[in-house]
Amino acid sequence: MGARDFFNEIKVNRRGFFKWGAISGTAATLPLWIQKLLPSPIGQRETRPQLQGEESFVPSVCGCCDAGCGVLVRVIQGHAVGIKGNPNHPVNQGALCPKGFTLVQELYHPDRIKTPLKRKGERGSGEWKPISWDEALKEISGKLKEIRSQGEPHSLLILTGSASKFEKLLIRRFASTFGTPNLVDLELGFGTGMVDAALAMMGNHFTFDLEDAAFIISFGFDWLQSFPSPVEATRAYSLLRRGKLDRRIRIVHIEPHMSVTGIKADEWIPIKPYTEGALALGIAHVIVAEGLYDTDFIANYTFGFEDWKDSNGNIHRGFKSLVLEDYEPERVSKFTGVKEETIKRLANEFAEKKPALALADRTRFYDQMAVMALNALVGSIGVRGGILLFDEFSPFSLPPFTQDEVAQKGLSKPRIDKRDRKLFPLADSVAEEVPDAILQNSPYKVKAVILHRANPVFISPELDRWVEALRSVPLVVSMTSFMDETSMFADIVLPLSVTLESWQATSTRTLKGVPVLSASRPVVAPLYDTLSAGDVFIKLAKAIGGSVADAFPWQDVSEAMKESLNGLFASGVGEPLSQPPEEEEESWIEEEIKPTLDKWFKGITATGGWTDRKAAEKVPPLKFKTPSGKFEFYSLTLRQRLGEDAPDIAFLPHVEDPEFLGELGKEVRLSVTPPSGGEGKPLHLYLFLPLVFKNGEGAHLPYLQGIAGSYLSEHKWETWVEINPETADELGLKDDEFVWIVSPIGRVKARVKRYVGVPKEVVAMPLGLGHTAYGRWAQGVGSNPSEIVPKVLDKITGQPLWQLTLVRVAKKGGEV
């Protein structure tokens, strides 16, 4: 009878009970480390990470949007184990938006690309073989050198999606010294504000001083979820509600669905998509008709309010006569669905409460213009609580470089995105023309594409054009940290280090106008064989040689970053975000009293950046960078670009929709064809981009899923369609059932959410899900509405017009 038999005799009797009771009881009193060795359920299961050591909080920069919020990363034994906002950063002041908190999850993400990859199978097959950086750069630079030697540097196309201000500078430099004019920006317009109208009517950048406004009316601009930065917008909202208890202001939000801003506003006004401009002009009509406008401001600081005569004696229409003649409340009410009394009430409120702020998103150009005009009408420009004319804060500049003959020839060629002064007069880039240009080899063949954190195969109208276009280009290189659907079509994938592994530098202004440079060092060493984008371009340039290499003399990106800030350093203004750490300060004292660029840069990156808190103490003067030097209701900038023979109406805010014009028989400039499948009357599809999926990123991070749409249900990972309950009843739809949303070019699956926050003739869907790659938590989750949006571009800005699609709903399993 031995120990083994002792344990093997499991009998269900009193002896057995005592035996096993004793064993378990004793086991529970053993130390934890012994318990872990015992088989479960006798042993313990609780696990605790085993890090020991002193913690330090290392500053970094979020980088998810242009605001560059400052973060402090908790580091223990070289591991990033926590994150919070940097209290000294003027933009976020210690807080962060949901995206900022996921930087640690991004760093330790299991789906990160760990080495450079070369395509093994067909494009898009997903078969890769790992290669070294040397091999990758050799192959790429070899092909690029070949392109140059053939005298065709312009056949290189560089597409950038997300890029910091500093990175943009480096990439621009590379394109320029290489000799290609084809540097195209793919950043989505959602949440970026009425920047095109600002360019056309003021010629300036601007900030909108939310915190001190007396009345805020937003037209389709979900400003609580907008950039930059949503943290600042939220803080401003908080101050507006509880910071000024003596005067609680009203916030009105007008949008085709009740977004987060709609929920938090005092009044949400439903409206049909792309009718916001008409509403703004209807409000302008009332303000002008009743003489409620700011006569002083209009007389002294604006042009084009009254009809005007040009040097040839021709009379041109002004804003006043335009709104009085064409935008009476009755007509506007019929078109927008907003009651006449509401239009009159809003107009009176907007004119009475000063300063009143009217905001729009980067929507259709003339709609932006109409909303911007409202601000001028009541004199909300150049005053606290209104539109402030702060210039863009751009502290980065690098020394001049040479463009050799080959480069100069290339740069003289036209861009492939058809961006020129006549075609898309206000566009910086017309990304959506690129795939068509590639497929048509027009104006010339594209031989190589470099994508930098760009994913056009995900959110673009008529996605297939991009797939076909990329398939047809001989060399496709994608610089990215995660295998997204666009990178699947690359020949070579160059893995980028993530935010916490890289040197960061970007610049912004707070809404109050305070300039901020966010700059930081890597928090942890790169986990894998990755490089930051700046380092890639430096190495690539060096490998290409000649004048291209000469333009990139630095050893690594931090050197380039330091040199680019020499101008800011030399100006002597401002201060680091906080006191540089002790060791650095000591050696500061040891050396000369005047710090060197080196020391200054060290101090800046040790604290997370630089700012000049006094710079925004005064409101900028009312100097507009327009041809007239004034705010232009009638945009002379546009007139210069489109040509004087274009009609007056092209330079004024107006509504072109055939429905509004009552000219349905005439040539339709905006085509909106109803779909053939599905049931019931056609509905307007309204698309929006939740904060957590900004620029099409974020779905790969599990902590961000379930946050979008929190106003509808809890933690769901899905794409939904918001349908007004009455409409849902008409169509016989129950909550949570799956349906097809059918457009003229395709259909997409969505989950029904009966929502009172959407008008009867509208269905609203979020963009951001429906990935076909991009990691295990993104792939196959939700569906992608951009697949069913036809390509229609705004002819002034070149931006895709997302809200023109009419759809029908079809039950799943039913006929389509």
Place this chain on the structure above:
Amino acid sequence: MESKGGFNILRRKVVAFLGALTTAVGAFVLKRKLAAQDGEGKSQPAEQTQESQNGRVHKWGMVIDLDKCTGCGACVVACAVENNMMLGDAQLAEQGRVIRWMYLLPMTEGEYPNIKSRLLPMLCQHCDRPPCVFVCPVTATYKDSEGLVAQVYPRCIGCRYCVNNCPYTIKYFNWGEPEFPQPIPKGFNPDVAVRYKGIVEKCTFCHHRLQIAREKAKAEGREFRPEDYVPACVEACPAKAIYFGDLNDPESEVSRLAHSRRAFKLLEELGTQPKVIYLSEG
């Protein structure tokens, strides 16, 4: 055989002794459990029940100002990152099994277009009369001397009685093993235990941060200050809508705000005495 008989007797004595020991331990545990049901946990080590400056024990509470909150969700993600929260996936989300200690509860009422909608940050209310504590058969959940309702993972047997009893449904059961593909565990917060299949978890008011704040004060040779203890959600909020502090201190901000005319508590009529106070809009 003589030795065999002797061994048998010895074996019997050993087993009897161990059995008695186990019974004694069990009785002790039962006694403590009964004590905990009164709401007084005597299970805290001495140094964790310090007295505040005016001789009173701290009572930690939270105030959430819904007028300032914009429903951005920063608190949700900050809590998840701080507390090594399970990741989740689409299927689990469909089943309602993705655990988030802090989440936004939507509340919409009214007829189109006159709609009133709210986003309510929802978390454990750390009740003074916690329904979850009353029903736990093994004292895996208890209320400590400072009012925090705690969860002891190794003690939990996964019966889910507490999950059922909580009227706020903020206790969460791990139906499956939370998966953390490598190298995600490298980024775990070392101060917080990682949960596993079969146990219940919930918001702890970032109790680990309280412990750290106390240890820091001791290390720096000073007294612990209530403002040193800041849960992750409080720190994260861009609207500064979440306040946290000592409800036993009449001068504290949470005490002051708790008496605001806008203050209300959820399901107050059930008598749970929650220590999360909401301030309504307007």
